[in-house]
Amino acid sequence: MAEIGLRERKKQRMYRDVSDIAIGLFLEKGFDQVSVAEVAAAAEISKPTLFRYFPAKEDLVLHRFADHETESARLVAERPEGRTPAGALRERFLSGLAGGDPVTGLCDVPEVLAFHRLLYGTPSLVARAYAYQERSEAALAAALGGGLDARLAAGQVIAVQRVLALDNWRRIVDGEPVAVIRPDAVAAAGRAFDRLTAACPELATPQPPACQPGPPAPDASESR
CATH class of the missing domain: 1.10.10.60 (Homeodomain-like)
Structure with a gap:
């Protein structure tokens, strides 16, 4: 091992x-x-x-996204009892905004900005990124139970996360300070996940409680 x-x-x-x-x-x-x-x-x-x-x-660049391909699916699959998929995904995105996670676009570290300029400024990289997004959608759809409705919900989640991150990045590139953008980004994320929850029942289903063991089977000898 x-x-x-x-x-x-x-x-x-x-x-x-x-x-x-x-x-x-x-x-x-x-x-x-x-x-x-x-x-x-x-x-x-x-x-x-x-x-x-x-x-x-293109994978030489996009390898940095590989670690995040199944993150949404993992968050949904491992969410605690009583938590909805939308709630788990919202919490993670808001936590990323608070911590300046590059995945949320709200990061002004020069190296991260340079990487995003390379990515969004290269058409072949943007096109290749869709393959990573498709794998993220597939993994999330499976975590939501599979089927067409789950795939539709997963596609909307991945699209929302991408659009939110891209908007944050563009505002930073335009010269706005992160401290100014963050309140708007938090509010926008809240609205987006509210809409997802309202539109997709799959995202509003709480995690059921873990199965409890049933009573022990009676000893066959006791019935004799």
């Missing part, structure tokens, strides 16, 4: 290191001006090895 853990840690480190090297080159020279061969050379690996980890050049 320890050997498997070490192998997985090495794999994750490879993902992170190569992605960081690639993003550094893209920020310096531009996404379209850097070849995959140049990234592989800088990371001191072969192109075939790079493509084993990153099937497309």
Whole structure:
């Protein structure tokens, strides 16, 4: 078991290191001006090895989103008793706004802003990001019970989170301070999740209590 853990840690480190090297080159020279061969050379690996980890050049950038693909689904699946899916998702987004989580768009750290400029300023990256969003939707739909209604609800959740984050980022880029944006962002998130809750019954269903063990079965010998 320890050997498997070490192998997985090495794999994750490879993902992170190569992605960081690639993003550094893209920020310096531009996404379209850097070849995959140049990234592989800088990371001191072969192109075939790079493509084993990153099937497309865009994945070198979007790997940073991979850790968040199933976050909404996990929040819904692991929500405490009595909590609705919308409530769990709202709490997480509001917590992200309070903490300046880059996923919410409300983050003015220069490195994060540069990354978002690279992402939103590169059409192929924006297009590739939809694949990550589709996987997030699929995971969330499964956590909501599956079926068309669950997929519709999941699609709306992912879209709302994306639009809220993009609006926050654009306001920062336009020069507004985070302290000015945050109250509006919190209010907007509240309105958005209220609408989601009202529109999607799947998001308004509380987590049922955990199953309690029933009474022990009678001893067969006692009935003789």
